[in-house]
Every structure is written in C-alpha cells, then in structure tokens.
Amino acid sequence: MDSNHDSSSSNGLETSMSTTNRDNKIYHRHSVHQIQRLEAYFKECPHPDDTQRHKLGEELKLKPKQIKFWFQNKRTQAKAQSEKVFNASLRAENIRIRRENEVIQEALKTVTCPPCGGPRPGKEERKLYLQKMRAHNTYLKRQLEQISDFVNNNGGHSIPSVNSLASTSSNPHFSYGTSSNRPLEPPSLEREQYTHEHINNAQPTQHFQPLSQMEKMMMSQTMVNAVTEIIRLIHIEEPMWIKSSIDDRLVIDQENYEKSFTNISHLKSPSARIESSKDVVVVHMDARNLVDMFFDTEKWARIFSTIVNEAKTIHVLESMDTQRQNFSQLMYEQLHILSPLVPPREFIILRCCQQIEDDLWVIADVSCHHVNIDFESPTCSKRPSGCLIQALPNGLSKVTWMEHVEVNEKVRTHRIYRDLLCGGFGYGARRWTVTLERMCERLHLSSISVFPTTDFAGVVETIEGRRSVMNLGERMLKNFAWILKMSGNYDFSQLSETNSSGVRVSVRVNSEAGQPTGLIVCAASSICLPLSPLEVYNFLTNLEIRHQWDVLCHGYPAAEVAGFATGTDDKNRVNILQTASTAEDADMMIIQDSFRDALGGMVVYAPVDLNTASAAVSGQVNPSGIPILPSGFIISRDGHHFTSPELEDGSDYSKSLLTVAFQILVSGPTLSGDLQIEESTTTVNTLITSTLQRIKVMLNCNEGK
Incomplete structure (x- = not known):
C-alpha cells in the first residue's frame, strides 16, 4: 500500500489495493453506510483484533485487509488531528502567558510596598528575606523531627509523612491458603479490633497541606458544573444517549456531548478512548443510608468490595448543609476487578452530594487535576459521573447510575479481556448497579434476627454465629x-x-x-x-x-x-x-x-x-x-x-x-x-x-x- 496515498486519504473514504503494476492502483471507495459503521466502531474500539476485523468485514462485505488498512489510516488521522489541536492550544497558551508576563513586568515597575508606601524591595533585600525564610523553615523541620522522636520514644506513633496515596504498606494483604491456617490464638480473636482492610479504608492517616482559597474556589466551580452535567445527562435520552455498536448498551454520543458541554478536559494522548454507560436498579436500602454509605470511604469500600481496592478521604470540604445533606469531599480511590491481566485504575476525585428534593439526591464524581497533591500523571480521568438516588416506599431506593471515563491505553490489556473492557462492562455502570443490588440484599439478610427458611443452620446454633x-x-x-x-x-x-x-x-x-x-x-x-x-x-x-x-x-x-x-x-x-x-x-x-x-x-x-x-x-x-x-x-x-435471529429461546x-x-x-x-x-x-x-x-x-x- 502506498504510504503517501494512505496519509492523504486517511479520511476513510478509500482503500487502495496493489496490482502487478505498482504504478496502477485499484481504489475501492467505501459506501456511506460502511463509513458510518466503521466510524462508530472506531469510537469504541480503535484497535480491533483479527476476530473483530473478520466479523466487521463479514458484516460490511469488506476484506479483513481493507478493514485493517482503514483502521490504520483512521488512527493516523486521529493522531495527526489530536497533535494539531494540542499544538494549537499550546501556541495559544504560550501567547497568553507571554502577554500576562508583559503585563506583570510593567506592573512591577510601579509597584510599592503596601505597609509604608515606599518603593519595592531591591534584589538584595529580597535575597536576604528568602534566606531568612529558609532558615526559619529548617528550624521548624528540626522541631517537627524532635517532637516525632519524643512521641515514638514514649510509646506513641510517628507523625506520618505525605507519601504516595497508594502506599503498599497500607494495603490489605488478604490471603487464601491451605489447611495450614494454624494457630488460632484466643487473645487475637477476643480483641475487638479492625484488621487492616478496615484501617486502610478509614479516614486518611496522612497529613495533607491545607487547601488554598484558589483551590477551594476552583473545586467549588468544578462541583457545580459536575452536578449540573450529571442531572442533564441522566434525564436526557436520544440523541445524547445512543446504543453501542458493540454490545447494544447505552453510551454517550461524543459529538452531541461536546456540542452541549464546554470546558471538557481531555487526556493528551492519541491512544485515549472514552467509556460511557448508564443503568438503573431498585435496591433494598433506605436512600439516606445509601447517601451516607457513599460518603464514608470505609462503607464505600465495603459495599463495593469486589471493585474498590482502596478508598481514602483527603479533604472534607467546608461547603456543608447537614439539613439538606449537601456536602463534598476530595478523595482517592483505586479500582480493580476480574484478573491480574486487567490493570487497576486510580483516581483523585471530587465527590459531591446535593439533595435536590426531599426524596431525591444526586452524587457526582469528577477527576480533580488542580490540587497540590503528589499524584502521578493519570492513565484515566473521570468525567462527571455518578448517580441519582430516589427514595421509594418500604425502604427501597431507585438508583440511576452513569459512568463517563477517559482511558489512556498506553499498555494494552491482554487479548482475552480486551473485548470486555472495550465493551464497557469491565468498569461500566452495569457492574456498579449489579454489585450494589447484590450487596444491599446481603446486608439486609445479615441484619435479620431469625433464621430464614432458605437457610440450613446445621452446626450453627445462634443468629450471632450465622x-x-x-x-x-x-x-x-x-x-x-x-x-x-x-x-x-x-x-x-x-x-x-x-x-x-x-x-x-x-x-x-x-x-x-x-x-x-x-x-x-x-x-x-x-x-x-x-x-x-x-x-x-x-x-x-x-x-x-x-x-x-x-x-x-x-x-x-x-x-x-x-x-x-x-x-x-x-x-x-x-x-x-x-x-x-x-x-x-x-x-x-x-x-x-x-x-x-x-x-x-x-x-x-x-x-x-x-x-x-x-x-x-x-x-x-x-x-x-x-x-x-x-x-x-x-x-x-x-x-x-451475541445476536442471532434464529435463537430466540432466551x-x-x-x-x-x-x-x-x-x-x-x-x-x-x-x-x-x-x-x-x-x-x-x-x-x-x-x-x-x-x-x-x-x-x-x-x-x-x-x-x-
């Protein structure tokens, strides 16, 4: 295939096939239907494997090579467009910063000292002031070390430092084993203690820097935008939500989304892709209890124990209204499911709760990138996601869940799990609602005070034992x-x-x-x-x-x-x-x-x-x-x-x-x-x-x- 022609015709309209004469090409022009189907598939799975290419080729009556070349051309085009947009934004940002710098330089020429009204300090004065501040900072650090040593020597605990959030020492190494689960010492069982799985999910042991006023303002605006967006997305159907071309689930149409919402952040990588999904479930739990569980990181990690590996509260924000259950927090969470072949996902997110009506709450999650926390560049970013919780009679709740995540697949998932993740069921809304429904049933059954008829008590004689x-x-x-x-x-x-x-x-x-x-x-x-x-x-x-x-x-x-x-x-x-x-x-x-x-x-x-x-x-x-x-x-x-008109037996x-x-x-x-x-x-x-x-x-x- 001629590489020059590939780059020039990467709009997906043509595919060229070589003949015996290299100067003569046979060009196949795809139909509008074929292009639309290929475009829709590309949005959800830009890297189809051989099986997917064969299946798509049979559906569109195209050869696997044509499918392969079309996706290669499309990826090249998408990468070029992404780089073009990124470079343009960098140039615009550079111009803006230069102009701001010029304005600041001009302002510095006429700046005065606020307390005395005199001229601004010279270079020597500023240098002396910085040296004084550094010396004072060193003194404070020395005091902190002395206090920490004193506490340790007197049987206390050391003052924790601000390390990475996903500390391996705080992870619960829960295990499974053979019959050598030996000594069961009575003292270890009689203590009313929490194991590390509870400690690591409780309120954070690290000390974080206080949030600046600017950070609080930015977070507040981010939360307002996220709540507004989630309410709109949950209530809007078509054309914002369309059926996936891969598995028929509801996904967000990205073209309509970008037209309807502004200030959308993107991962700056050509390998990034979007996952979106929505699902509804009715669960056996009071709505107010659900809201409480979603904002307690220990309870959150418990109810979604097969999805949430780790959850920690970093900051509880001050914008609280306990009467209306309106509050928010900055938190860290690590998600992992299914297999060692599926990489975990880590987020620093803002979680906000807003009570819309007496029986209606919205929980909004959105990635927070403008906070001063040591956190590696993310491989995934959570766009406004969350759920709408509606109180129903008899202690039931209706939960409408929405997930919208951008994922940067620098390291591709193993082939046997790729379809599951590309289809969105790996971390999609359906997995969250199914898990929530199952755990609410479990918590309800574990709290009852009698043996239900479905139980076989056998060797267990008491409700406490059950x-x-x-x-x-x-x-x-x-x-x-x-x-x-x-x-x-x-x-x-x-x-x-x-x-x-x-x-x-x-x-x-x-x-x-x-x-x-x-x-x-x-x-x-x-x-x-x-x-x-x-x-x-x-x-x-x-x-x-x-x-x-x-x-x-x-x-x-x-x-x-x-x-x-x-x-x-x-x-x-x-x-x-x-x-x-x-x-x-x-x-x-x-x-x-x-x-x-x-x-x-x-x-x-x-x-x-x-x-x-x-x-x-x-x-x-x-x-x-x-x-x-x-x-x-x-x-x-x-x-x-799997779809087949011949199989309709369910x-x-x-x-x-x-x-x-x-x-x-x-x-x-x-x-x-x-x-x-x-x-x-x-x-x-x-x-x-x-x-x-x-x-x-x-x-x-x-x-x-």
Whole structure:
C-alpha cells in the first residue's frame, strides 16, 4: 500500500489495493453506510483484533485487509488531528502567558510596598528575606523531627509523612491458603479490633497541606458544573444517549456531548478512548443510608468490595448543609476487578452530594487535576459521573447510575479481556448497579434476627454465629478480590496471546492480622471457556463432583454442614463444607462464599481447622481476627455481544472468562534463610495448572474450542 496515498486519504473514504503494476492502483471507495459503521466502531474500539476485523468485514462485505488498512489510516488521522489541536492550544497558551508576563513586568515597575508606601524591595533585600525564610523553615523541620522522636520514644506513633496515596504498606494483604491456617490464638480473636482492610479504608492517616482559597474556589466551580452535567445527562435520552455498536448498551454520543458541554478536559494522548454507560436498579436500602454509605470511604469500600481496592478521604470540604445533606469531599480511590491481566485504575476525585428534593439526591464524581497533591500523571480521568438516588416506599431506593471515563491505553490489556473492557462492562455502570443490588440484599439478610427458611443452620446454633459466618465470607470475598492486583511483589509472568494467560505468581511476607503470618505464595491464571457463566458457576458449586477437581477434598466427596443465603437468588450462599477424608485430615473444614449475577459470579473458599471453624460459628469472637487465606474463581462474560435471529429461546450463548487464584502458606512466622522461593512458586504453578486442566477436561473444553 502506498504510504503517501494512505496519509492523504486517511479520511476513510478509500482503500487502495496493489496490482502487478505498482504504478496502477485499484481504489475501492467505501459506501456511506460502511463509513458510518466503521466510524462508530472506531469510537469504541480503535484497535480491533483479527476476530473483530473478520466479523466487521463479514458484516460490511469488506476484506479483513481493507478493514485493517482503514483502521490504520483512521488512527493516523486521529493522531495527526489530536497533535494539531494540542499544538494549537499550546501556541495559544504560550501567547497568553507571554502577554500576562508583559503585563506583570510593567506592573512591577510601579509597584510599592503596601505597609509604608515606599518603593519595592531591591534584589538584595529580597535575597536576604528568602534566606531568612529558609532558615526559619529548617528550624521548624528540626522541631517537627524532635517532637516525632519524643512521641515514638514514649510509646506513641510517628507523625506520618505525605507519601504516595497508594502506599503498599497500607494495603490489605488478604490471603487464601491451605489447611495450614494454624494457630488460632484466643487473645487475637477476643480483641475487638479492625484488621487492616478496615484501617486502610478509614479516614486518611496522612497529613495533607491545607487547601488554598484558589483551590477551594476552583473545586467549588468544578462541583457545580459536575452536578449540573450529571442531572442533564441522566434525564436526557436520544440523541445524547445512543446504543453501542458493540454490545447494544447505552453510551454517550461524543459529538452531541461536546456540542452541549464546554470546558471538557481531555487526556493528551492519541491512544485515549472514552467509556460511557448508564443503568438503573431498585435496591433494598433506605436512600439516606445509601447517601451516607457513599460518603464514608470505609462503607464505600465495603459495599463495593469486589471493585474498590482502596478508598481514602483527603479533604472534607467546608461547603456543608447537614439539613439538606449537601456536602463534598476530595478523595482517592483505586479500582480493580476480574484478573491480574486487567490493570487497576486510580483516581483523585471530587465527590459531591446535593439533595435536590426531599426524596431525591444526586452524587457526582469528577477527576480533580488542580490540587497540590503528589499524584502521578493519570492513565484515566473521570468525567462527571455518578448517580441519582430516589427514595421509594418500604425502604427501597431507585438508583440511576452513569459512568463517563477517559482511558489512556498506553499498555494494552491482554487479548482475552480486551473485548470486555472495550465493551464497557469491565468498569461500566452495569457492574456498579449489579454489585450494589447484590450487596444491599446481603446486608439486609445479615441484619435479620431469625433464621430464614432458605437457610440450613446445621452446626450453627445462634443468629450471632450465622452473622459471624456471613461476615467472614464477606471478608473472604474482599481479600480474594484484593490479591488479584498482584502488584509490588515478585512477579513470574508467563503471558501469551492465546485463550490462556499463563500463570502469574507473586510472593509476599505477611504480618497482618486476619491472615496467617509468614511467607505466602499466590498464583493466578485466566482462561476463556466456550460456556456461559451460569454453566461454569453451576459446575464449580456442584458438591457432588467437587472432589474431582479440588485438591482440598483429597478425592473424597464434600457435604454441606451449614449454609446461609446472601441474596434473593438461592444460589448466592455462604457454606461450611466438610469432606469425608482420611483420619489425618478429619479436622479440616472449608468455608465457601459464592454468588452469581448478571455479569458472572465468584466462588471463594478457604480451608480451616475445627478450632477456627468453631470460633467462627460460635458468634462469640470478632470474625475480623480469624486468620484465613482464601482462594477461588471469578467468572465473567467475555464481552462479545451475541445476536442471532434464529435463537430466540432466551438462552445464554456467551463465553466465559475464568480467573483462578490460589494462595499457599509456605512457612510460618520464622523464615529460614535457605528458603527456596523458586521451588514454592513451581509447586503452586503446578497446582493451578493441573486444577485448570482437570476443570477443562470435565467441562469438555479442549484447547481448540
């Protein structure tokens, strides 16, 4: 293909094909319909893979090469246009700064000293003043160090410094493991303590610089604009919201959006793309309680425990009206889901709540880039997003959720998860509403004072014991979701561009409460299965065949000795399982928490000894202190939108993405110097590979499928 012609015809109207004579070209002019379809697809997925190109070519009656060249030309054109706009804005900014500088220089010539009315200080006076201020600053720092040393020497805590927000030391290293979840010391269970998962989500331990008046004014204006924009976007339908060309969800039409709203910030990168979505759900929770949970970072991280890894309040802003529940705060959050192959997303956001009517609230989130906080250049930026919460009778709430995010894909996601993220279901509104609905059901069921008919109490005799087991299961889900980030550790990646990701292994030394102390090895892998998420979930929760793939069963069947419903779907349960194993393993039990929803499901479990299980079911100890090391599976749709006029029976014909993660406690608190990390990682690698192989064989899923 002639590169000169490519750049000149990158408007997507033509594609040239070479003949035997290089001077003669056959030009194919695309139809208006083809161009419109290609343009719409490009907006959502500018880098289609081979499968997507073939599918698009069949739909538009174009060859895959024509599709490939069209997207290459379009990306080149988009990059050139982006650079042109960026350069123009830089030139305009440069001219503006020069003019401001000239005005300031002129003003300095006539400036006077405000207190005395005399001439402005000379260079020597200013130099002397700066030296004096530096000396005073050094003195203050020395005083701070002395006070900090004094506090430490007297049994207190050191004064924290302003480090990066995502401190690895404050992350909850929640684990999953084998039956060596040993010593369960009574004192550690009897203390009413919060484990690190609660501490890291509570109000911030760092000290941040106070906000300047200018920063407060800018934030106030940003919040007003964000609230106004969200209210408009939620109430407007077409032409602002259109159906996605990939998966039929509602997305924002960017052309109409940019015409309707001004002051839109863009990530300055040609690889940036826009994700937008909207969804509605009715949940079993009072609207005022929902508003409170959204503004308490600890509760926020709890209710969205499978999405929010970390949340911290940086500043609570002063614009509060407690009577109308109008308030705002600056906060940090880290989001992560599904698999180690999906990178986490970090935001510094302004969150604002405004009570519009007696029974109606709007929660607005928007990225904040004009605050003096040490935060790396973001790979994603949240445009005004949030939800509208309407109070309904009988303690119900209607929540309309909207997500609008700009993502800079400098590092492309692994192929098996690319469709899911490009389609918007990865971090889209649907995932938030599905999670909110499930957690509201769970919180409601855990708060009741009697055993519901859907429960099998079994070995659990009291409501307190039931609540303790449900809280332990919830903590397992949170811990399991956290370990999938697998960052900041030894990493042994074996990534591939096939239907499997290979095995990723990480190693950490744990000293946190709520999990075994010592060296923990974690391994994770993701595969694509030609089965629906429901089929995979039913397989993994089938106790009759579990012993055929789960090494914890040692080949013996497992039986449920207690089970409690965590949602209106009776398949969403926390169970206590026991295997009919050999005498030496007779004291081991398995605690499992599993759920399914519209986007997939999770099955998380952990082996515990009888003493630990007895402590959990007694209801007399704080479940946050019970050491437990969870492992399990995350099931998700593959992101492809399946449509066929021949299939109208309502069946689910989508594929599944299955992520499995195992944790093993390699050694106790005393680490030996000759510990072979390589040997441990090889063991867990073999374990996860063999488990996945057994699952694929039992599901009749060969590599070729």
